[in-house]
Amino acid sequence: MSDAAAALTEPAPAGPTALAGRVAAVAAEHAARHDQEASFPVEALAELRATGLLGLLVPAGHGGLGGDVTDLLDAAIRIGRADMSVAMIFAMHCQQVAAVVGHAGPQLRAELLPEIAAGRVYLASVTTEAGKGGHLRTAQAGLEVSDGDLVVDRFAPIVTGGAHADGFLVTMLRPGAGSPNQVSLVYAHRDQLTVTASGDWQPMGMRASHSAPLRLEGRLPGHQVVGEHGGFGRIAAEVFGPLAHLGWSASWLGTASGALSGVLTLLRSKDGRQRFNLDSELLLSRLGSARQRVDAVHALLRQTAQRVAEADDLSRPRNQLLLNTLKITAAEQCHAVVEDLIDAVGLQHGYLKDSPTGLERALRDLRSAALNYSNDRLRLADGRLALLDPEVRLA
The missing domain is CATH 1.20.140.10 (Butyryl-CoA Dehydrogenase, subunit A, domain 3)
Structure with missing residues (x-):
């Protein structure tokens, strides 16, 4: 059989909505138990990794699916029909990925995006702080610089899926900030941090999102700032x-x-x-x-x-x-x-x-x-x- 004929007989790659259907099926199977236990949907996350949907917004040049916002919405709707917690976990991860794609420097993009595309990095968002809630554009905890490294000491009262995340995007005051609006965004891999869980997660709903408090402490290379300091x-x-x-x-x-x-x-x-x-x-x-x-x-x-x-x-x-x-x-x-x-x-x-x-x-x-x-x-x-x-x- 010629290569052209073989190509015609091979099934076409599944699109994002079909892949989301696979995740939804897994999520639906375990949804009642995770809701009852307020436990994280580890099976659905494993399927997100296996399908490549963690890399939905990663460009094809970095090994991702090269999807766009429409693909994200279609997939989130499909997963949400089975389990809203899983859909929110997925959508928030994609939000983090889009920030890396659009604003990270070349070195961080080259290091991180292929790992996301391969399903090895699930990203959690660390933007909440005691006293300000989820207000995005201000921060309280400050970054410090030591020998060119960024020193992170950050507590967040709500981190969706944080106990299971492979990496985090963290908002903090830029080094030497003069106002609470001078906020930097930094990427931290779990291996670069000491991650300490603090408190329990027993909400009315969204129980499988497991959005428990975390403290993150560690040192990061300077190039892991996403965008400009304070920007x-x-x-x-x-x-x-x-x-x-x-x-x-x-x-x-x-x-x-x-x-x-x-x-x-x-x-x-x-x-x-x-x-x-x-x-x-x-x-x-x-x-x-x-x-x-x-x-x-x-x-x-x-x-x-x-x-x-x-x-x-x-x-x-x-x-x-x-x-x-x-x-x-x-x-x-x-x-x-x-x-x-x-x-x-x-x-x-x-x-x-x-x-x-x-x-x-x-x-x-x-x-x-x-x-x-x-x-x-x-x-x-x-x-x-x-x-x-x-x-x-x-x-």
């Missing part, structure tokens, strides 16, 4: 903020749409047709409301992703307003979808933990969405931003 504000505006709101919203949308699919499957089953009156106007109204919410969030997600891809300056008020609107709307509407569905199917299938619809876990998980960088804080920011755009430019 994290630019990375926050171009990468961290946009991809957080896009990735989170896609994860929430996946969970909401998966919940709706589960309820519709139940209602259309033989048992469901006997148990429920499918001509009930109240039932149909609630289903219609849930679908409306899902479609509205989906449309806003795609519009915002297109704006992020095309905008020449994401810091402009109308762009920031759209990103914040996406986050607020997705957080509220995806949670409301599940509330609609619980009302629609009642106590047994909507409220009990052992219901095959999974609505009880979805409701607990999605309740975190409005708190994950508080909607109240974003509304306050939006009020200030609105004053800067009196023409209300929508294009």
Whole structure:
């Protein structure tokens, strides 16, 4: 057989959504146990490594899949249908990878990106600090310089998946900083640090995200600064903020749409047709409301992703307003979808933990969405931003 003929018989490489389906299947198999135990989804992480999805945003030249934001959103939605914690873990890792791709220096990119692409490095984000929460653009702990190395001593009250991360992107005050806004972003491999867990993780929902407190201490080579010292504000505006709101919203949308699919499957089953009156106007109204919410969030997600891809300056008020609107709307509407569905199917299938619809876990998980960088804080920011755009430019 010729090489050309052999190539025609070989299966085409699976795309990101198909790979995400493999991760989702593994996540779904173990989701109930990890939710009950508040334990990290190690099986799903292993599948993320095996499929190459940890390298989704790594350029092909560094061995990655060379995907874009649309691929990230499609994958997060697919995984979110099975387990919102896993989808959020994946989306936040991709946010970190995008920062390295876009802002790291040549040496760090050459060292780190092939390792991510090979599935050997799962990245966790260390941006929270006691007293400031997840506010991105300020820091309290300061970097020190010793013999050209960067000395890290950093405590964070919330580090999603930190106990299982292979590396961390850490925000700290630049050496000699004169204000809390002079923030640097540094990469630290786990082998370069002493990582100490502090406290437990027993939340209402998102239990498998295992976002427990950590202290990181160690020395890093000077080239492991991502971007310029003190220049994290630019990375926050171009990468961290946009991809957080896009990735989170896609994860929430996946969970909401998966919940709706589960309820519709139940209602259309033989048992469901006997148990429920499918001509009930109240039932149909609630289903219609849930679908409306899902479609509205989906449309806003795609519009915002297109704006992020095309905008020449994401810091402009109308762009920031759209990103914040996406986050607020997705957080509220995806949670409301599940509330609609619980009302629609009642106590047994909507409220009990052992219901095959999974609505009880979805409701607990999605309740975190409005708190994950508080909607109240974003509304306050939006009020200030609105004053800067009196023409209300929508294009």
